[in-house]
Amino acid sequence: SAVISQKPSRDICQRGTSLTIQCQVDSQVTMMFWYRQQPGQSLTLIATANQGSEATYESGFVIDKFPISRPNLTFSTLTVSNMSPEDSSIYLCSVARGTNEKLFFGSGTQLSVL
Amino acid sequence: QKEVEQDPGPLSVPEGAIVSLNCTYSNSAFQYFMWYRQYSRKGPELLMYTYSSGNKEDGRFTAQVDKSSKYISLFIRDSQPSDSATYLCAMGLNNDMRFGAGTRLTVKP
Numbered sequence: 001s002a003v004i005s006q007k008p009s010r011d012i013c014q015r016g017t018s019l020t021i022q023c024q025v026d027s028q029v030t031m032m033f034w035y036r037q038q039p040g041q042s043l044t045l046i047a048t049a050n051q052g053s054e055a056t057y058e059s060g061f062v063i064d065k066f067p068i069s070r071p072n073l074t075f076s077t078l079t080v081s082n083m084s085p086e087d088s089s090i091y092l093c094s095v096a097r098g099t100n101e102k103l104f105f106g107s108g109t110q111l112s113v114l
Numbered sequence: 115q116k117e118v119e120q121d122p123g124p125l126s127v128p129e130g131a132i133v134s135l136n137c138t139y140s141n142s143a144f145q146y147f148m149w150y151r152q153y154s155r156k157g158p159e160l161l162m163y164t165y166s167s168g169n170k171e172d173g174r175f176t177a178q179v180d181k182s183s184k185y186i187s188l189f190i191r192d193s194q195p196s197d198s199a200t201y202l203c204a205m206g207l208n209n210d211m212r213f214g215a216g217t218r219l220t221v222k223p
Contacts, residue, residue: 001160004157006157009155010155031209040122040215041215042118042120042202042212042213042214042215042216043158043202043204043213045211092157092158094157096209102148102160102163103148103160103204103211104160105150105157105158105159106157107155107156107157108155108156108157110155
């Protein structure tokens with residue numbers, strides 16, 4: 001398994017502002033993943049973050065809106081920029097362990113945008 | 115058609131009941147299958163994983179995969195109020211994962 005610390009756990013933000021979510025893992029990992037979980041919908045992958053390279057974004061997600069940093073093998077941040085109410089969601093950090101298909105998740109960040 | 119279909123429920127059962135949770139999928143190439151449990155205000159927790167058709171048992175939980183029918187199930191025996199959570203199915207191919215929307219389960223004392 002993996003111990004993944006994510007913060008903040010929740011936040012209420014104003015439209016047009018930005019929020020940075022932090023994710024800390026208990027040991028080094030090659031890939032870290034950022035997901036969005038909207039009510040009643042399946043987990044959606046936003047991007048994959050590898051240390052030392054640009055994050056890879058999934059269709060529908062762009063770097064200007066969701067900039068990601070990966071400064072080392074145990075830490076990553078996701079910023080939700082210029083927020084609108086449509087960005088209200090749970091954001092989850094995850095890592096893969098073992099044979100690379102077992103995903104472990106942080107506790108999530110519940111974001112509400114007013 | 116969604117790649118992974120999961121009945122969102124909600125599902126409510128009395129304590130001690132056998133619970134059956136199900137997902138269907140469309141991509142026959144999926145190689146591995148998982149179930150996650152997610153408590154309110156928490157991240158998903160890996161509960162069961164399997165690579166092959168058949169059953170895999172872990173305590174009160176049994177994961178069942180039928181690749182020919184593209185159908186997976188999670189059975190919970192002797193359900194407890196502490197099992198009340200949302201259960202997500204997931205399946206993957208290489209590093210590409212797909213998730214169901216989750217079934218919300220409530221086990222009433």
